[in-house]
Amino acid sequence: MKLTRLVPVIVIGIGLLPPMTAVQAETYNLTVDQVTIDTGDFTRTGIGYNGTSPGPVLRFKEGEDVTINVTNNLSSSTSIHWHGLILPFEQDGVPGISYTGIEPGETFTYRFPIVQSGTYWFHSHSGFQEPDGAYGAIVIEPKGREPFRFDREYVVQLTDAHPHSGSRVMRNLKMMPDYYNRQQRTFMDFLSDVDSKGLEPTLSDRADWGDMRMMPTDIEDLQGVTPLINGMGPTANWTGLFEPGERIRLRFINSSAMTYFDIRIPGLQMTIVQSDGNNVQPVKVDEFRIAVAETYDVIVQPKEAKAFTLFAESMSRSAFARGTLAPAEGMTAEVPMLREPPLLTMADMGMAHEGMDHGAMAMDNGAMNHGTMGQSGMPMGEHVMQDGKMMSGMDHNSMGQGMSSTNAHVMPDGSSMEGMDHSAHGGMAVDTADPFYAPGSGLTPTAYNDGKFLSYADLKAQKPLYPDREATREIELRLTGNMERYIWSINGVKYADADPIVLQYGERVRFKFVNETMMAHPMHLHGMWSILDNGNGKFDPVKHVISVAPGTTVYTETEVDAPGQWAFHCHLSYHADSGMFRKVVVEGGPNQQAAASGNDILAGGVQ
Amino acid sequence: MKTAFSRIASASILVSAVSFATSSAIAAGGHSGMMGEVGQPGDPSKVTRTIQIEMFDNYYEPENVSIKEGETVKFVIKNSGEFVHEFNIGTAAMHADHQSEMMMMMEHGVLLSDRIDWDAAKAMQQSMGHGMHDDANSALLEPGQEAEIVWQFPEHAELEFACNVPGHYDSGMMGQIKLSH
Numbered sequence: 001m002k003l004t005r006l007v008p009v010i011v012i013g014i015g016l017l018p019p020m021t022a023v024q025a026e027t028y029n030l031t032v033d034q035v036t037i038d039t040g041d042f043t044r045t046g047i048g049y050n051g052t053s054p055g056p057v058l059r060f061k062e063g064e065d066v067t068i069n070v071t072n073n074l075s076s077s078t079s080i081h082w083h084g085l086i087l088p089f090e091q092d093g094v095p096g097i098s099y100t101g102i103e104p105g106e107t108f109t110y111r112f113p114i115v116q117s118g119t120y121w122f123h124s125h126s127g128f129q130e131p132d133g134a135y136g137a138i139v140i141e142p143k144g145r146e147p148f149r150f151d152r153e154y155v156v157q158l159t160d161a162h163p164h165s166g167s168r169v170m171r172n173l174k175m176m177p178d179y180y181n182r183q184q185r186t187f188m189d190f191l192s193d194v195d196s197k198g199l200e201p202t203l204s205d206r207a208d209w210g211d212m213r214m215m216p217t218d219i220e221d222l223q224g225v226t227p228l229i230n231g232m233g234p235t236a237n238w239t240g241l242f243e244p245g246e247r248i249r250l251r252f253i254n255s256s257a258m259t260y261f262d263i264r265i266p267g268l269q270m271t272i273v274q275s276d277g278n279n280v281q282p283v284k285v286d287e288f289r290i291a292v293a294e295t296y297d298v299i300v301q302p303k304e305a306k307a308f309t310l311f312a313e314s315m316s317r318s319a320f321a322r323g324t325l326a327p328a329e330g331m332t333a334e335v336p337m338l339r340e341p342p343l344l345t346m347a348d349m350g351m352a353h354e355g356m357d358h359g360a361m362a363m364d365n366g367a368m369n370h371g372t373m374g375q376s377g378m379p380m381g382e383h384v385m386q387d388g389k390m391m392s393g394m395d396h397n398s399m400g401q402g403m404s405s406t407n408a409h410v411m412p413d414g415s416s417m418e419g420m421d422h423s424a425h426g427g428m429a430v431d432t433a434d435p436f437y438a439p440g441s442g443l444t445p446t447a448y449n450d451g452k453f454l455s456y457a458d459l460k461a462q463k464p465l466y467p468d469r470e471a472t473r474e475i476e477l478r479l480t481g482n483m484e485r486y487i488w489s490i491n492g493v494k495y496a497d498a499d500p501i502v503l504q505y506g507e508r509v510r511f512k513f514v515n516e517t518m519m520a521h522p523m524h525l526h527g528m529w530s531i532l533d534n535g536n537g538k539f540d541p542v543k544h545v546i547s548v549a550p551g552t553t554v555y556t557e558t559e560v561d562a563p564g565q566w567a568f569h570c571h572l573s574y575h576a577d578s579g580m581f582r583k584v585v586v587e588g589g590p591n592q593q594a595a596a597s598g599n600d601i602l603a604g605g606v607q
Numbered sequence: 608m609k610t611a612f613s614r615i616a617s618a619s620i621l622v623s624a625v626s627f628a629t630s631s632a633i634a635a636g637g638h639s640g641m642m643g644e645v646g647q648p649g650d651p652s653k654v655t656r657t658i659q660i661e662m663f664d665n666y667y668e669p670e671n672v673s674i675k676e677g678e679t680v681k682f683v684i685k686n687s688g689e690f691v692h693e694f695n696i697g698t699a700a701m702h703a704d705h706q707s708e709m710m711m712m713m714e715h716g717v718l719l720s721d722r723i724d725w726d727a728a729k730a731m732q733q734s735m736g737h738g739m740h741d742d743a744n745s746a747l748l749e750p751g752q753e754a755e756i757v758w759q760f761p762e763h764a765e766l767e768f769a770c771n772v773p774g775h776y777d778s779g780m781m782g783q784i785k786l787s788h
Contacts, residue, residue: 147665149779247779271777281690281720282665282774299778460720462664463689539720 024064030055031071032078032102032124037133039226040233042163046133047074047124054231054255055122055136057155062117062143068110070102077101077126080110081526082138083293084120084277084544087112089564092526094125097567097583101126117142118277119251119295121157128166131257131573135159139251140277147462148273148282150249150299154240158252158290158312158321160225160259161233170574173221177486180222219316219342219443219519221574222258227312227321237332238323244305248325249273250298254290257573260315260520260547262289264448265308265325266336270298272454276543278529279462286451289315291522291547293571300325307331315443315520317341336448347440348518348550436534438551443520457534459541465529466559468538471510475501479548479570479580481517487578488517488570494579501568501582503560505589511556515548521575522547525584527566530556545571563589645697645766648743649679649759657681662748664688665770665780672768673785679759686748690720693770695745696758696784705771713773722749760786 035048049055060066072078079101081093091112095101102108117140124134137155162169172179229238242248250270254261264270264287271284274297282299290296290312302308307326314320317338324332434455437444447453481488490498503509511530513523522545523530529542533555540557548554569581660682661668674680684694695705712718715735716727746754760766766784769776 145666147663147778149666269777271774273778282778284774284777301777 024061025067026060026064027067027069028058029069029071030080031073032080032134033073035133037161037231038233039161039228040235041226044161044163044165046161047078047129048133049136052231053133053135054157054159055134057137057139058122060114060138060140062114062140065111065113069107070110071107072102072104075104077103078124078129078134079126080122081125082110082112082120082122083524084118084295085112085138086115086527086529086562089527089562089566092566094526094567097565114140116140116277118274118279119155119253119297120277121253121255121293121295123255125567128170128257128573128577130255131160131162131166131169133159133161135255137251137253147279148249148271148299149247151246152242153249153251155230155251155253156238156240156310156323157230158254158256158259158261159228159231160222160256160314160319161228162222162225162257166257166573169222170577173486173574174578177221177483180224181220219344220258220260220314220318221519221572223316223318225256225259225314225319227256227259227261227314227319229310229312229321229323232323234320234322234335239329239331240310240323240325241329242302242325242327244303244327245301247299247301250300250310252290252296252298254292254294256292258292259319260289260291260522261312261321262287262315262445263310263312265300265310266333266448267308268300268302268325269451270300272458273297273299273462275459275541276545278465278542280541281460281462281539283454283458284452285454285458286447286449287445288454289445291520291545291571293522293524293545294543294547307333309333309335311336313338315342339448342442344518344550345440345442347438348442350438350516350518350551436547436552436554437549441549441551443549456532456541456547457536459532459534459543460536460539461541464538464540465542466531468540469508471557472507474510474512476512476514477523478514478516479521479523481519481575481580483517486574488575488580490580490582495569495581495583496579498582500565500585503558503584503586505560505563505586507560509558509560511558513546513548513554513556515550515552515554518550519572519575520547520549521580522571523569524571525558525566525568527562527564527584528558528560528586530558532556560586561589562586644761644764645701645744646758646760646764649681649757651681651757653679653759654681654757655679657683660684660694660768662686662688662692662694662770664690665692665772665775665778667694667768667770667780667782669782671782671785673787674760676762676786676788677760679757682756682758683753684746684748684756685753686750689750691718691723691747691749691772692775692780693745693747693772694754694756695769695771696756696766697744697769698765699767702767702769702771702776702781706773706776709771710773718772723747760784762786 030049031051033048033051035046035051035053037044037046037053046053070080077095079093079095089098091110092098093110120138120140122136122138123130137157139155164172169180226233232238240248252263269284269286270288271282272280272288273282274280276295288296302325305327307324310323310325312321317340320338322335433439434444434457436456445453478491480490480492487494515521524545530544530546531540531542532546533540546554546556563586565586566584567581568584569576655678658672658680662684665688682694686692695702697705709718715731717724717731743756744758746756748754764786766786767781768784769781
């Protein structure tokens with residue numbers, strides 16, 4: 001039938017195949033090359049694989065042993081990290097932690113078994129090669145039948161191409177952290193605010209934000225990007241073909257250096273079936289947000305013979321990626337306008353921090369409790385600031401006055417501070433508020449059509465990888481930073497000055513991420529899964545990247561089942577490089593000796 | 608088997624007691640008027656064929672069925688998965704309607720991934736006037752449960768069997784019922 005003809009390997013009916021008797025062993029070859037990247041807006045030199053950026057889609061089969069020869073044709077050292085894959089740590093591809101990297105002219109051979117299935121990706125873990133184009137997709141076909149059906153599939157790999165090289169971007173950010181912020185508030189905004197809010201509240205607002213060395217538009221460090229889908233800019237318009245009635249599986253991968261995207265396909269609902277390579281219980285949405293380095297697989301079923309726009313809008317609304325699903329090449333549909341940029345609020349500064357225990361809130365079956373929020377979160381008199389460096393410049397007194405003297409403290413975004421007023425809570429749509437954003441956060445997403453926007457709280461494992469059990473201990477990781485000096489850190493200490501996090505093989509560690517900065521951080525632990533505590537108990541989803549929104553606390557648990565040493569970092573390229581990064585050492589376990597000998601290659605800069 | 612059937616059938620579907628106060632059995636997702644289109648509960652003595660339907664996470668085996676026009680078929684349905692699943696005979700439009708009811712059950716904590724919370728169902732019944740409802744064209748089964756449905760098909764219809772647990776239909780847990788001469 002047609003289905004099998006179109007996608008012979010991956011479609012339905014895999015379960016009917018006889019079990020493989022011998023382990024498959026395939027060899028793959030990748031070259032790392034200097035390439036030209038043409039976004040439509042600009043052309044630049046960059047880095048790619050086998051002559052293109054993105055590189056080829058690597059298609060593996062669960063259960064196979066892969067051999068991958070990587071030849072470095074660059075004039076500098078390189079590496080490939082297999083993002084999300086469970087493998088021996090020496091194969092993980094992080095210079096200074098897994099190995100020493102791949103020198104110019106050298107061919108490094110990776111060998112590891114494929115023990116999972118789903119959508120993943122690979123990228124360089126050296127310098128800023130990944131933002132410069134060194135990334136590609138990995139698709140792993142499962143041994144058994146998928147818990148969903150589709151007639152064809154496409155990889156939709158997003159990135160945020162920038163005309164400047166990664167190292168130049170980093171230099172500029174270090175020199176002037178708002179170098180790339182094109183949404184700064186202007187003197188005209190000031191006059192407009194004075195007009196609408198009055199002079200005094202406007203001045204007071206500006207003083208508060210200034211003291212925090214942040215601006216309400218500090219949502220993305222890096223603007224001026226051209227988002228690409230599979231290497232194609234909005235004008236080139238990547239197109240996926242379909243026949244009406246078919247189910248299409250879209251494998252979204254966010255390979256951006258810095259950009260979160262809100263993704264929608266106007267006219268189609270999307271059924272989310274997988275996140276970070278692991279199947280989730282299907283949930284139908286109108287729009288979803290993909291953090292940097294996450295993957296989401298969705299199924300859509302267009303029934304009409306017409307074109308649909310695939311629209312991925314950056315979280316700050318400064319740019320978009322655009323593609324099309326259509327019955328024929330050349331067909332297009334309307335491309336939406338960018339929505340108004342969101343503005344950060346006091347909630348994103350951690351002002352509403354106390355009581356924002358999201359794990360616990362989500363426990364209440366996703367329904368937030370007015371009482372809990374009102375009591376513990378909001379009274380300004382009892383407000384406790386976090387002691388992160390970024391907040392050190394804040395004047396608590398004037399803040400407190402501002403909050404208590406006016407019942408409706410006017411926020412920079414023009415809204416009144418609902419979160420500060422108990423009575424205003426009645427007006428919040430508590431049933432639908434996303435518990436993974438601080439209440440009143442300017443970043444809380446809403447769907448373009450007022451429909452369903454995916455929340456982390458909606459993610460439930462289809463088939464949990466691990467039995468649910470009590471964590472053996474908790475490790476607190478405060479996500480910290482000093483925007484002024486563009487230093488990002490964990491617990492106030494940047495990578496170069498930090499001791500490794502030491503875990504014991506066999507334990508189940510609970511990580512408490514406290515985001516004390518005003519930016520969202522997509523935290524990525526290599527080598528072991530991160531089980532997101534979203535209140536779904538044994539169905540808590542299993543991920544490799546956990547986005548922690550400003551002013552929130554998020555818990556994950558990790559079964560420490562992979563000996564050796566691993567990277568653990570914010571996946572925003574310039575945050576990782578500037579210090580929001582840790583080495584994790586797993587002691588004990590079956591491969592203890594390897595872990596010990598690996599300690600010789602600790603030194604050296606990573607990323 | 609008979610006992611199991613009665614117990615399960617009583618749980619088979621949730622509809623608005625207001626809209627479907629009568630016992631005209633076949634509420635089937637809110638289009639009682641369309642029932643003629645999809646057939647009717649069959650007379651067990653007229654069953655000409657038995658079809659085994661096995662439900663997994665989240666798919667059916669077989670994926671489609673072929674039935675003769677007007678035929679009376681006994682479906683023996685088993686939930687071999689680890690989640691709650693439904694076998695429901697109807698049109699695509701009926702299934703779409705029914706999905707919003709199932710979503711409501713999920714939002715009220717009645718329909719959980721792997722079981723039905725009967726206490727929550729009672730609470731929902733009391734507070735909203737909605738309750739569990741017998742329906743001859745469907746079976747909502749917890750893991751391990753079995754049920755039988757005897758159904759007489761019409762001469763002409765565009766029918767599907769489907770699981771209307773939120774997300775399941777859209778990810779492919781549905782099949783065609785092909786009616787032939």
